[in-house]
Amino acid sequence: MSDPRPSHGERHAGREDKRGLFQKIAEFIHPGPDSTDELIETLAEAEDNAVIDAESRVMLEGVLRLADMTAGDAMVAAPRMDLLDIDAPYDELLYQIITTAHSRFPVYQGERENIIGILLAKDLLKLQRAPELNLRTLLRPAVFVPESKSLNDLLRTFRLNRNHLAMVVDEFGRTAGLITIEDVLEEIVGEIEDEFDDGEAGGGDIFALADDTWRVAGDTPLERVNEAFGAQLAAAPDDSDLAVAFDTIGGLIAHETGHVPQRGERIGLGGLQFQVLLTKGGAVRWFKVTRTADTGAPR
Numbered sequence: 001m002s003d004p005r006p007s008h009g010e011r012h013a014g015r016e017d018k019r020g021l022f023q024k025i026a027e028f029i030h031p032g033p034d035s036t037d038e039l040i041e042t043l044a045e046a047e048d049n050a051v052i053d054a055e056s057r058v059m060l061e062g063v064l065r066l067a068d069m070t071a072g073d074a075m076v077a078a079p080r081m082d083l084l085d086i087d088a089p090y091d092e093l094l095y096q097i098i099t100t101a102h103s104r105f106p107v108y109q110g111e112r113e114n115i116i117g118i119l120l121a122k123d124l125l126k127l128q129r130a131p132e133l134n135l136r137t138l139l140r141p142a143v144f145v146p147e148s149k150s151l152n153d154l155l156r157t158f159r160l161n162r163n164h165l166a167m168v169v170d171e172f173g174r175t176a177g178l179i180t181i182e183d184v185l186e187e188i189v190g191e192i193e194d195e196f197d198d199g200e201a202g203g204g205d206i207f208a209l210a211d212d213t214w215r216v217a218g219d220t221p222l223e224r225v226n227e228a229f230g231a232q233l234a235a236a237p238d239d240s241d242l243a244v245a246f247d248t249i250g251g252l253i254a255h256e257t258g259h260v261p262q263r264g265e266r267i268g269l270g271g272l273q274f275q276v277l278l279t280k281g282g283a284v285r286w287f288k289v290t291r292t293a294d295t296g297a298p299r
Contacts, residue, residue: 036064062188071154072147074187075168075177080260080283083108084119086135090127093135097121099262100279104165106178107139113175115142115167144169147176155184215277218250218284225249229291231270249274250284260284268292 040061047057084093084105097105103122106115117139127133143166145154158164158181170176205220206228216225222233233252246252253267253274254260261267261276261284268274277286 036068040064059189066151066155066184066187069151069187070147071145071149071151071166071168071179072176074151074183075147075179076183077177078112078175081106081112081178083112083115085109086116090124090131093124096262097124099264101263104180106142106165106167107135115175118142118165142167145179147171151184151187154179155181158184212290214289216249216274216287216289218287219248220250221247222249222252229272229289231272233270249287253284253287 043052043057043060046052047054052060082096082100082102082105084096084107086107086109088096103120105119105121107117107119108114109116117136118141119135119139123138126138127135143157143161143163145157145166145168147168147170154166157166164181166179167175168177168179205217205224207215214228225231226233233249234246246255253269256269257265257267260279261274263276263279265276266273267276271292273290273292275288275290276284277288279285
């Protein structure tokens with residue numbers, strides 16, 4: 001008995017092609033994109049033709065580029081990681097959690113390379129009500145991924161395992177850095193704004209505040225800071241006894257202090273006081289700047 005169902009080819013052959021003649025000719029002359037770069041160019045054309053808006057194009061491009069990126073491309077490098085020492089006193093751990101304002105922390109014992117688990121900031125509060133608890137019992141297992149792991153696979157891992165942080169190791173098994181689900185998502189949607197990223201000045205790097213102080217981005221070029229405040233902060237070895245040159249105000253201040261400044265920390269430099277407002281990824285995102293000498297008003 002013959003099969004009453006039409007074959008795959010018969011179904012397609014019987015389907016009416018509703019494309020117009022000009023559409024068929026256009027598709028023949030201009031075939032679809034053959035690579036990611038061509039597809040991204042097509043998205044740009046779609047934006048130019050008002051088929052999609054700019055925000056949609058940026059997000060779609062991020063999704064496409066994610067396939068070519070690895071954990072090593074988006075991680076926070078090991079020297080910039082905020083870690084907790086399992087043997088540190090409770091007050092010290094609490095202070096570090098408050099000043100860095102992260103929700104999760106890798107915990108090490110002995111050497112920073114020896115990561116023994118992940119501590120959720122909220123779990124530390126349990127020790128306050130039950131001091132007899134051992135901090136080790138509060139640690140979550142650490143997830144380790146190679147630098148070469150694709151961000152697509154990593155995002156899938158985060159979703160399936162409900163992890164938000166993974167340690168990244170290099171080919172020799174050493175800790176190369178850490179990566180969070182936020183780091184991955186930012187590759188798609190762009191920088192995830194925080195309470196200090198209000199975009200009030202159209203993406204500028206120095207903002208005037210109401211109390212005669214200024215908010216300055218950590219990655220603001222030193223030349224820009226010097227020009228704005230009439231300061232003489234050293235940007236090159238020739239200007240001072242610095243052994244290396246610095247391009248940004250955050251880099252210079254980290255060198256002067258000998259560590260990555262913590263939230264709330266104040267540093268005086270060149271007639272200016274820099275108070276750390278926000279840190280992220282082991283670097284200062286925003287400073288609050290007050291003049292301590294007559295350096296002139298920012299321009």
